[in-house]
Amino acid sequence: MTHRRISAAAFGILLTLAAPRPAHAIQQLEGEEARARIGDAKARFTAGGYAYEILKRSHRDAMNARASDAVIFTNKTNRFYYSQREDSNHIIILGDPKGREEDPATADAAVWNPISNALSDDNPDAHVFLDDKGEELAVVYIGGHTTLEALPNASGLLEIRIKVRSNNRSQSVMGRYR
Numbered sequence: 001m002t003h004r005r006i007s008a009a010a011f012g013i014l015l016t017l018a019a020p021r022p023a024h025a026i027q028q029l030e031g032e033e034a035r036a037r038i039g040d041a042k043a044r045f046t047a048g049g050y051a052y053e054i055l056k057r058s059h060r061d062a063m064n065a066r067a068s069d070a071v072i073f074t075n076k077t078n079r080f081y082y083s084q085r086e087d088s089n090h091i092i093i094l095g096d097p098k099g100r101e102e103d104p105a106t107a108d109a110a111v112w113n114p115i116s117n118a119l120s121d122d123n124p125d126a127h128v129f130l131d132d133k134g135e136e137l138a139v140v141y142i143g144g145h146t147t148l149e150a151l152p153n154a155s156g157l158l159e160i161r162i163k164v165r166s167n168n169r170s171q172s173v174m175g176r177y178r
Contacts, residue, residue, distance in 0.1 A: 026130070026131065026132050027129070027130040027134070028127060028128070028129055028150070029127070029128040029130070030125070030126070030128075031125075033128075034127055034128045034139075035126055037128050037136075038126055038128065038139060041119065041126075042107065042112060045105040045115075045139075046106050046107040046112060048104075049075045049104075050073050050074065050104065050105045051073070051074055051075075051077065051078035051080070051101075051103065051104055051105070052071065052072065052074075052104075052115060053071070053072050053080055053092075053102050054068050054070075054114060054115065055068055055069040055070045055071070055072070055085070055090055055092075055162065056068045056069075057088075067118075067121070067122060068118045068122045068123060069088060069122075069123075069143075069146070069162055069164050070123055070140055070141060070142050070146070070148075070162045071118050071123050072092065072139070072140050072141075072160065073138065073139040074137065074138040075136065076094065076136075076138070077094055077095040077099075078101050078102050078104070079095055079096060079097065079099035079100070079101060079102075080092055080093075080094060080096075080099045080100060080102050081093040081094075081098050081099030081100075082099075082100075083159075088163065088165075089162075089163055089164075090160075090161070090162040090163075091159065091160070091161050091162075092159070092160045092162075093153060093157050093158070093159050093160075094138060094157060094158045094160070095157045095158070096155075096157055118141075119141050122143045123142050123143045125141060125142050125143065125146075126139060126140075126141050127139070127141070127142065127148055127150075129150045129158065137158050138150065140160060142162065143164075145164055145165045146163065146164050146165070147161075147162070147163045148160070148161070149161040
C-alpha cells in the first residue's frame with residue numbers, strides 16, 4: 001500500500017515536471033507604452049481572436065463613480081476561471097480548463113458599445129502583460145483607485161488579481177503577492 005502511494009505520487013510529480021507549461025508573464029507595459037502597443041482598441045480587439053470580460057459591479061460604486069472594476073482581453077484563450085469574483089475584489093485565471101468560455105470581442109454595436117463605455121467611463125488605464133518571449137498574454141484596463149497584479153500561478157497560467165480601493169490612486173504591481 002505504501003509502495004503504491006509513493007509510486008502514484010512520484011508519477012504525479014513526473015507528469016507535472018514533464019508537462020509543457022505556458023510562458024510566464026515577466027513584463028508589463030502601462031501608460032504610453034501600453035497605449036502605443038495597443039493602438040486603436042476597437043480595431044485591435046475586434047479584428048478577431050480576442051475574448052473579453054467586463055468585470056461589472058452588482059451596484060454602482062458611488063465612492064469611485066464606476067459601474068465596472070476592469071475589462072480583460074486575451075487572444076490566448078477564451079476560458080476565464082473566477083476563483084474570486086465580488087465587487088472590488090477579483091481573481092481571474094486565464095486558460096484554466098475549469099473556466100467558463102467568454103465571448104469574442106466584435107465590432108457589433110451590441111458587443112462593442114458596452115466595452116467602449118466601460119473603457120471610457122470606468123477603466124481608461126491599459127496594462128499589457130507579456131510572456132518571456134514578448135508575446136501578449138492579456139490586456140487589462142483598470143480605473144483609478146485600483147491595484148492590479150498578474151503573475152503565473154502554480155500551474156503556469158496567468159492569474160490576475162484586481163482590487164479597487166477607496167482612497168488611493170491607480171497603481172499596478174508586479175512581483176509576489178503580499
